[in-house]
Amino acid sequence: MPIDRDRPADKDRTHPRSTARLFGHPIHPMLVPFPITCFIGALVTDIVYARSANLFWQYFSIWLITAGLVMGALAAVAGLIDYLGDRRIRAKRPATWHMLLNITAMILSLLNAFVHSRDGWTAVVPQGIILSGVVVAILGVSGWLGGSLVYRHRVGVAE
Amino acid sequence: MRRGVAGRAAFAASLLALTLAACSDPPFDESKQIGPDPLLPEPRQYLLPPISVSPGEGWKAGQSPAVAAGLRIQPLATGLQHPRMVYVLPNGDILAVQAKSPPPEPVKRPKDPIVAMVKNKATSFPGGPKAASRITLIRDADADGRPELRVTLIDNLNSPFGVVWADNALYVANTDAVVRYPFVPGQTRMTAPGQVLTELPAGPINHHWTKSLTVSPDGQRLYATVGSNSNITENGIEAEKGRASVWEIDRASGRAREFATGLRNPNSPNFYPGTNTLWVVVNERDELGPHLVPDYLTSVRERGFYGWPYSYYGRHLDPRVRPQRPDLVARAIKPDYALGSHVAALGLTFYTGTALPPHYRGGAFIGEHGSWDRYSPSGYKVAFVPFRNGRPSGMAEDVVTGFLDRERRKSFGRPVGVAVDRTGALLIADDVGNTVWRVTAAR
Numbered sequence: 137m138p139i140d141r142d143r144p145a146d147k148d149r150t151h152p153r154s155t156a157r158l159f160g161h162p163i164h165p166m167l168v169p170f171p172i173t174c175f176i177g178a179l180v181t182d183i184v185y186a187r188s189a190n191l192f193w194q195y196f197s198i199w200l201i202t203a204g205l206v207m208g209a210l211a212a213v214a215g216l217i218d219y220l221g222d223r224r225i226r227a228k229r230p231a232t233w234h235m236l237l238n239i240t241a242m243i244l245s246l247l248n249a250f251v252h253s254r255d256g257w258t259a260v261v262p263q264g265i266i267l268s269g270v271v272v273a274i275l276g277v278s279g280w281l282g283g284s285l286v287y288r289h290r291v292g293v294a295e
Numbered sequence: 296m297r298r299g300v301a302g303r304a305a306f307a308a309s310l311l312a313l314t315l316a317a318c319s320d321p322p323f324d325e326s327k328q329i330g331p332d333p334l335l336p337e338p339r340q341y342l343l344p345p346i347s348v349s350p351g352e353g354w355k356a357g358q359s360p361a362v363a364a365g366l367r368i369q370p371l372a373t374g375l376q377h378p379r380m381v382y383v384l385p386n387g388d389i390l391a392v393q394a395k396s397p398p399p400e401p402v403k404r405p406k407d408p409i410v411a412m413v414k415n416k417a418t419s420f421p422g423g424p425k426a427a428s429r430i431t432l433i434r435d436a437d438a439d440g441r442p443e444l445r446v447t448l449i450d451n452l453n454s455p456f457g458v459v460w461a462d463n464a465l466y467v468a469n470t471d472a473v474v475r476y477p478f479v480p481g482q483t484r485m486t487a488p489g490q491v492l493t494e495l496p497a498g499p500i501n502h503h504w505t506k507s508l509t510v511s512p513d514g515q516r517l518y519a520t521v522g523s524n525s526n527i528t529e530n531g532i533e534a535e536k537g538r539a540s541v542w543e544i545d546r547a548s549g550r551a552r553e554f555a556t557g558l559r560n561p562n563s564p565n566f567y568p569g570t571n572t573l574w575v576v577v578n579e580r581d582e583l584g585p586h587l588v589p590d591y592l593t594s595v596r597e598r599g600f601y602g603w604p605y606s607y608y609g610r611h612l613d614p615r616v617r618p619q620r621p622d623l624v625a626r627a628i629k630p631d632y633a634l635g636s637h638v639a640a641l642g643l644t645f646y647t648g649t650a651l652p653p654h655y656r657g658g659a660f661i662g663e664h665g666s667w668d669r670y671s672p673s674g675y676k677v678a679f680v681p682f683r684n685g686r687p688s689g690m691a692e693d694v695v696t697g698f699l700d701r702e703r704r705k706s707f708g709r710p711v712g713v714a715v716d717r718t719g720a721l722l723i724a725d726d727v728g729n730t731v732w733r734v735t736a737a738r
Binding site: 191195249251256257258 | 342343404406525530
């Protein structure tokens with residue numbers, strides 16, 4: 137349930153406020169580097185596997201995707217709390233798109249984890265590497281939108 | 296907006312449900328995968344491969360498997376500790392080889408511990424006897440089906456499976472070596488320690504760990520089976536050295552070579568009586584669908600290559616293997632007789648006795664441990680393949696069934712090794728039921 141931010145104490149605030157914070161710093165941006173790094177890394181190791189057929193890289197990919205899913209889920213919780221916590225955030229157009237794209241990336245990565253759990257070559261080629269690539273492309277756009285929310289719309293920025 | 300979020304969450308959930316749903320195999324005429332020319336559907340790959348295990352619960356007192364008309368089944372020995380193989384010595388004494396699995400493989404992928412957990416559920420049951428790695432000698436000299444003697448012959452073995460006697464020595468195939476014990480039939484305890492004759496590929500990765508054993512008709516050579524170290528080389532091709540093959544071991548020197556290769560998980564090698572032709576049952580690969588790839592019974596040619604991992608049933612390429620080896624695939628031998636997909640054929644014995652109905656004479660009894668890599672269970676029975684002129688001929692038949700409660704998805708037992716005792720009765724090692732069963736003619 138959204139919290140009513142029209143309390144007198146909040147009246148003078150100008151920047152949309154982050155709800156999930158740690159000592160005043162928003163948690164969501166602390167966590168997002170993990171899934172982004174993991175999913176980009178998985179695309180890189182997928183490419184190396186597709187070129188080398190060395191299983192080491194395939195295992196690397198599935199662990200990266202698994203770690204990306206775990207850390208991405210934590211980032212999603214923090215992000216969702218912020219999204220629901222201030223209606224001024226929800227009012228920003230990039231916020232909803234940012235969320236939808238990230239949810240899509242997470243669902244595709246979950247499917248990708250199942251594909252990557254197959255035995256042998258077809259764990260990566262072709263479906264696995266395609267999914268890894270699509271996820272990275274989506275993260276590029278959603279990351280840009282997340283940047284807009286902070287650097288342009290000053291979401292979570294202190295007064 | 297909130298409605299939108301909920302709607303999308305529901306969409307995501309339904310997507311997931313779709314991948315998990317549809318828990319039944321497509322309709323298929325299973326009999327089309329029995330015999331020399333099995334129907335092979337296109338390989339399929341899954342997000343979540345079809346998996347169904349039937350957890351073991353053991354037999355209730357007085358309960359037993361069902362047998363074909365004209366036969367009768369009784370427990371010869373109960374309360375064993377995971378019996379996997381039975382072997383009959385020249386004097387009629389029966390050896391029950393019991394084994395616990397070797398230590399689990401190192402975890403390489405998040406999938407590994409999950410798959411191990413699922414398979415474990417199917418092979419043990421709470422409250423049942425703990426598996427032990429030992430050989431128990433059972434003596435039923437008056438052949439009334441009630442043994443007079445039951446004694447542990449060798450204890451603390453290393454996951455044994457195969458055993459064979461030749462020339463006053465008992466050869467035991469542990470998971471890591473063939474070990475030789477001086478032994479004269481009639482003995483009821485070992486007087487000398489075993490000596491390693493030949494080391495076999497084992498850990499640290501030891502995927503298909505059962506090593507089975509037989510001796511050539513002239514008594515000079517042993518044949519040991521060594522299963523692959525993976526489903527389909529997902530542990531790397533270097534882990535497959537000496538694996539997926541039948542080894543020929545010189546009984547005097549212990550020197551060994553690969554006799555035939557490309558046999559994914561071969562077990563229970565046996566020479567067809569009166570010939571020099573070696574036969575073996577083989578467990579084929581998983582995760583290509585509920586109806587791929589059929590397990591099989593085949594004669595084994597010297598230096599023959601039978602496909603694994605590159606291809607199955609001759610030249611049907613497995614899309615999961617890179618790099619491929621067209622040179623090997625070109626000479627891949629098509630196996631002789633398909634037994635059905637995922638039946639997990641582990642036991643094989645040829646029937647030369649006279650006690651069972653004449654119909655069975657000269658044919659093969661096959662212990663099918665039962666499936667996990669499909670929704671509708673297959674195997675979980677002892678089948679019979681008729682032979683004519685030393686070749687399989689005609690449709691396989693069910694001989695011993697009723698190991699599975701299909702409705703409750705529980706198994707009372709699971710058949711593994713089979714043998715024929717001195718009187719001509721069929722013996723079956725049942726590793727979940729912890730029993731050796733004895734099948735005789737009904738009177």
